[in-house]
Amino acid sequence: MPTSTDDAAQPASPVYLSAPKTPTILPDSRWDVATKRTVLVIMLVVGVGIFWISRPVLTLLIIGGIVAYLLNPIVDLCERLRIPRSVSTIVLYLLLLVALILTPVLLLPVLLTQLSSLSFNVPYTANLFVGWMQRTVANLPPSVEILGFRFDLTGFYQSFQASINQDLTRQWLPTPQDILSYINQAIGTATSVLSTSVSVGFSVVGGVFAVLFFFFVLFFISLYLTKDAPKIRAYVEGLFPRAYQSELGDLFARIGHIWQAFFRGQIILSTSVGVSTWLALTLAGMPGALILALLAGALEIIPNLGPIIAMIPAVIVALIQGSDSLTISNFNFALLTVGIYFIIQQFENNLLVPRIIGNSVNLHPVVVICGVVIGANLAGVMGAFLAAPVIASLRMLGAYIYNKLIDNPVALEPPPQESRDTFYRRIVRGDDHVISAAEMTVTIETEESQGTTPDKSMPLTERHNNGAVKEQMPAPIHDDPLPQLADDPVPVEITKPATD
Template sequence: MSQGSKPIRFSAHYKLITAAIIIALTILFFQHIRHVLPPFIGAIITAYLFNPLVTWLQRRTGMGRAIWIVVLYVLAFLLFYGLFIWIWPIIVEQTSDMARAAPQLVNEIRSFFEGREQIELGGFVIDLAPLEDQLISVVRDMGTWMSGNVPRLVFSALETVIYILVYLIITFYLLLEAKQLKLWSANLIPAPYREEIGSLGTQIDAVFSAYIRGQLLLIVIMSVLLYIPLSILQVPYALVIAVASGTLEILPIIGPWSAAGIAITATLFQTNIPFGLSGLGLAAVVGIIYFSLRQIEDHFIIPNIMGPLVRLHPAVVIFAILAGGALGGAFGLFISIPVAAVVRILLSYLYRKMTDQLEPPSSSPTTREQEKLAKSASQPKNTEALRH
């Protein structure tokens, strides 16, 4: 810089204005390109979930990250290919059968409600006509949706193929450069505050990682546990119902009730009823199965998978679910609880700052450990040649 000149320095006021403008422009930008964001969001989540595994494999074997990422890609391809060959035809067949059976199911619903316009329970008279209309509407809509979407599920569009390729490429590079990205994000924080902010980030990471991994594992566990009894009871479309029920588990409160309702509705109109049960008896057995598995899930599976990291009051959970659904639909429901837990962590941090309380013991890496990590990341390795 020549003599007599001086660098431009922003005052605190202009720094705040600049930050606000950048944030506003970023939000507007992402709103306009939101239709291309799904593969990038999926890649970020996938890399976030599998980075610990890749790091552990690299440390245990001394082999490069690129090699293990390629191995995981091959294993994932073989797994999904096997599932596609084995399960996909069954799902397509059962889904198509459900779409074709929708008109017959409408007639069965009407026959079921004939002569049952009202029922009396404990002195209260319940009109069943609105329930009949709603059930018929749901079945018709479901049949229309399935008949229109099954071909789309079978024959993927070119856009979907492109999105999958983008997702795989971005995931690969995020996993490959995970250490450098972590160091880059840490260097954005001023050195005096790095350890404190790192501790806060560690708490947030623990909540998100436990919740997301737990939910994915929960889908698999509940789908398998539900498919076994449903197939034994010869419930039609058992595989589709089990997979749908397991997937609905990711929606708090609403999901399990919806899953049970779908299964019970299917059994009410089942023609081939095993073990000498009536239609209502079979529906009651399925309801008991769902209720029992829900209790096992709440008291054994979830505490062991997710642990006590979320720690939210039930009233806060309900509010978070309603707010998440209103703001973000199904995706908002899925992330409502971990976001509420993160908000709790941030509010607790801000409260300690405002009341001048001491910080709890830090669990983040120390500055010396971060410097050691940066030094090791900067050293060239032979395995990194795979990137070029």
């Protein structure tokens, strides 16, 4: 079909996709200050509501987070050794599962043997107690003089001895009539026990499955938290504006230092206190020394109050059973037990705690005790255990907020820690001065810019001190800082003070 000349003269224009329009934010669409505050309050209320609804899961998340936090350094080390993080995490948790299964299997026979040695003869102990009370009252003076007035205590002593003979002896030594009444009550309740045995059995089975399900969920929560720890860390850091990431990173590093020192210290302290308690009680002839030592190591997680609570059952065992190897009275053996626990506690507070935990927590004992009581009231044993690091972290966070409110500068350096290289040079090689990593980098860059050929056999410390760098560098953070280098070509000499 022929086309017109006009159509032939006009070439077909290509069709182009239109460029996407850049979205513009209208001034009217911006939120004012009141709207932002309202949304913030709503978000806080919703967050508190979600937190309140999620209370049954919080225990699992907290315990799983603690387990993942403790195992994360091992997984990081395996990752630096070119082992995939997923593989190292799975292998580590399988080993942990095997250890959790084998530990009670191996310890159960020993614990049963220790429990069999704790034979409490209640009537005999009651008779000893009553006899001791009677002898103590008989040795008291018949009268006392207070402010010139004499008071006769003979009648009080007689009534007190009568109450001891009647009430205490009757309480601990039941008469045949009491025994018959107990038997009749037992026969009466036996029928009800038999009728409800099936329901009790189902409840026991349900409780066992609930415990197994709890550990199953806890196992996988901690496993995934350990495996995805770098992603979680990067996600949390990305939530904050870039301008605040450096100082918030410093804040998180300091809080992390508190928790690392606390958990590392608690593991070492519990192990050392448990082992030392077991050795001391075994040498003293304490019945059930292993059980009491395990109790002392476990209660070490409760700051300040745990050792006192662990000492109470040991003193009771010493008063009731006495020593198996020492020929002393039960009362003197109880005093010896108190002395053993006191010495171990002083050894822990004055030698172990300053070197293991140091000043990371740095809380007054009164604050720790109040925090333990409040934490135990709110969250039980877990609250008492985590009271000290939580208070220390809140103190660090409060100091940061206070400095921001009064426009004080916030320190951006991480907490000073002596690196392995510094430790090696200071302790093993005995160098007087150890340059920091930043000074090492500046030394190498300056040597390259000057075109000098450095002596690779000479350590960086000697190359730095011999004047290889002639520029001003920032002072290091460690205790023996390098003096500022001058701008002239005269090298700086570091001389040792003369010793007598």
